[in-house]
Amino acid sequence: MDIQLGTNTLRNTNGVILAHGKEQLRIEWVEDNQKLALTMGVFMPTGTEVATLKQNAWEINPNDRFLLTTTPEMIKVEDTTLKTTVMEVHKAENQNVNIPAAKFYTSKGTLSEVSAEWWRVGNKMELTGIDTDLEGGGIELPE
DSSP states (O other): OOOOTTTTEESSSSSEEETTTTTEEEEEEEETTEEEEEEEEOOTTTTTTEEEETTTTTEEEEGGGGEEEETEEEEEEEETTTTTEEEEEEEEEGEEOOOOOOOEOOOOOOOOEOOOEEEETTOOOOOSEEEEOOTTTOOOOOO
Protein backbone atom coordinates (compact mmCIF):
# COMPACT_ATOMS: atom_id res chain seq x y z
CA MET A 1 0.00 0.00 0.00
CA ASP A 2 1.25 3.49 -0.84
CA ILE A 3 0.49 6.13 1.77
CA GLN A 4 0.42 9.85 0.94
CA LEU A 5 1.13 12.04 4.01
CA GLY A 6 0.84 15.68 3.00
CA THR A 7 3.25 16.05 0.05
CA ASN A 8 5.12 12.87 1.03
CA THR A 9 4.64 9.48 -0.64
CA LEU A 10 5.65 6.33 1.20
CA ARG A 11 5.42 3.49 -1.31
CA ASN A 12 5.03 -0.23 -0.79
CA THR A 13 4.22 -0.14 2.96
CA ASN A 14 2.35 -2.73 5.01
CA GLY A 15 0.02 0.03 6.31
CA VAL A 16 1.57 0.04 9.80
CA ILE A 17 3.06 3.06 11.56
CA LEU A 18 5.42 2.11 14.38
CA ALA A 19 6.36 4.36 17.30
CA HIS A 20 8.94 3.36 19.91
CA GLY A 21 9.10 -0.15 18.47
CA LYS A 22 5.36 -0.78 18.82
CA GLU A 23 2.46 -0.58 16.40
CA GLN A 24 0.86 2.87 16.75
CA LEU A 25 -1.68 2.46 13.97
CA ARG A 26 -2.65 0.18 11.12
CA ILE A 27 -4.50 1.13 7.94
CA GLU A 28 -6.06 -1.74 6.01
CA TRP A 29 -8.21 -2.27 2.96
CA VAL A 30 -10.72 -4.98 3.91
CA GLU A 31 -11.34 -6.78 0.64
CA ASP A 32 -14.39 -8.73 1.91
CA ASN A 33 -16.24 -5.55 2.90
CA GLN A 34 -14.60 -3.27 0.31
CA LYS A 35 -13.76 -0.66 2.96
CA LEU A 36 -10.91 1.06 4.74
CA ALA A 37 -10.23 0.00 8.34
CA LEU A 38 -8.19 1.79 10.99
CA THR A 39 -6.72 0.35 14.18
CA MET A 40 -4.96 2.79 16.51
CA GLY A 41 -4.29 3.77 20.07
CA VAL A 42 -5.05 7.38 20.94
CA PHE A 43 -2.63 8.88 23.46
CA MET A 44 -2.34 12.10 25.44
CA PRO A 45 0.85 14.25 25.46
CA THR A 46 1.80 12.41 28.69
CA GLY A 47 1.79 9.08 26.81
CA THR A 48 -1.37 7.84 28.54
CA GLU A 49 -3.64 5.86 26.24
CA VAL A 50 -7.14 7.35 26.31
CA ALA A 51 -8.90 5.47 23.50
CA THR A 52 -8.44 2.36 21.39
CA LEU A 53 -9.90 1.83 17.94
CA LYS A 54 -9.81 -1.64 16.37
CA GLN A 55 -10.85 -1.99 12.73
CA ASN A 56 -13.24 1.00 12.96
CA ALA A 57 -14.83 -0.05 16.28
CA TRP A 58 -14.07 1.59 19.63
CA GLU A 59 -12.75 -0.80 22.27
CA ILE A 60 -12.13 2.10 24.67
CA ASN A 61 -13.55 5.62 24.25
CA PRO A 62 -14.49 7.14 27.63
CA ASN A 63 -17.41 9.58 27.52
CA ASP A 64 -17.41 9.26 23.70
CA ARG A 65 -14.64 11.84 23.57
CA PHE A 66 -13.56 10.73 20.12
CA LEU A 67 -15.92 10.80 17.16
CA LEU A 68 -15.47 8.24 14.39
CA THR A 69 -16.93 8.96 10.95
CA THR A 70 -16.60 6.29 8.26
CA THR A 71 -17.66 5.56 4.72
CA PRO A 72 -16.23 2.64 2.73
CA GLU A 73 -13.57 5.00 1.32
CA MET A 74 -12.93 7.41 4.24
CA ILE A 75 -12.18 7.30 7.98
CA LYS A 76 -12.04 10.33 10.24
CA VAL A 77 -11.32 10.38 13.97
CA GLU A 78 -11.96 13.68 15.76
CA ASP A 79 -11.24 14.75 19.33
CA THR A 80 -14.46 16.44 20.48
CA THR A 81 -12.72 17.96 23.52
CA LEU A 82 -9.80 19.59 21.71
CA LYS A 83 -11.75 20.08 18.44
CA THR A 84 -8.96 18.54 16.36
CA THR A 85 -8.68 15.88 13.68
CA VAL A 86 -6.73 12.96 15.14
CA MET A 87 -6.60 11.04 11.84
CA GLU A 88 -8.21 11.33 8.43
CA VAL A 89 -7.67 8.64 5.80
CA HIS A 90 -9.05 8.53 2.24
CA LYS A 91 -8.85 5.66 -0.21
CA ALA A 92 -6.96 6.49 -3.39
CA GLU A 93 -6.47 4.40 -6.53
CA ASN A 94 -5.39 0.74 -6.29
CA GLN A 95 -5.98 0.40 -2.52
CA ASN A 96 -3.56 3.22 -1.78
CA VAL A 97 -4.44 5.87 0.80
CA ASN A 98 -4.10 9.58 1.39
CA ILE A 99 -3.78 11.08 4.88
CA PRO A 100 -4.53 14.79 4.36
CA ALA A 101 -4.68 15.64 8.09
CA ALA A 102 -3.58 14.05 11.35
CA LYS A 103 -2.60 15.14 14.83
CA PHE A 104 -1.84 12.36 17.29
CA TYR A 105 0.56 11.54 20.10
CA THR A 106 2.68 8.41 20.49
CA SER A 107 2.90 6.25 23.61
CA LYS A 108 5.78 8.46 24.76
CA GLY A 109 3.94 11.71 24.09
CA THR A 110 5.63 12.66 20.82
CA LEU A 111 3.36 14.68 18.55
CA SER A 112 2.91 13.56 14.94
CA GLU A 113 1.16 16.04 12.63
CA VAL A 114 0.22 15.89 8.96
CA SER A 115 -0.88 18.92 6.94
CA ALA A 116 -1.39 19.44 3.22
CA GLU A 117 2.29 20.50 2.94
CA TRP A 118 4.30 18.49 5.49
CA TRP A 119 4.56 15.68 8.00
CA ARG A 120 6.20 16.46 11.36
CA VAL A 121 7.12 14.13 14.20
CA GLY A 122 8.12 15.97 17.38
CA ASN A 123 11.19 18.12 16.81
CA LYS A 124 13.05 15.19 15.19
CA MET A 125 11.59 15.09 11.69
CA GLU A 126 9.83 17.26 9.14
CA LEU A 127 9.28 15.82 5.69
CA THR A 128 8.13 17.69 2.58
CA GLY A 129 8.04 16.18 -0.90
CA ILE A 130 9.64 12.83 0.03
CA ASP A 131 8.98 9.83 -2.26
CA THR A 132 10.45 6.57 -0.95
CA ASP A 133 9.88 2.81 -1.21
CA LEU A 134 9.63 0.98 2.13
CA GLU A 135 9.84 -2.42 0.43
CA GLY A 136 6.78 -3.86 2.19
CA GLY A 137 7.73 -2.69 5.67
CA GLY A 138 6.17 -0.40 8.22
CA ILE A 139 6.71 3.31 8.72
CA GLU A 140 8.90 3.89 11.78
CA LEU A 141 8.61 7.22 13.58
CA PRO A 142 11.87 8.66 14.91
CA GLU A 143 12.57 8.38 18.65
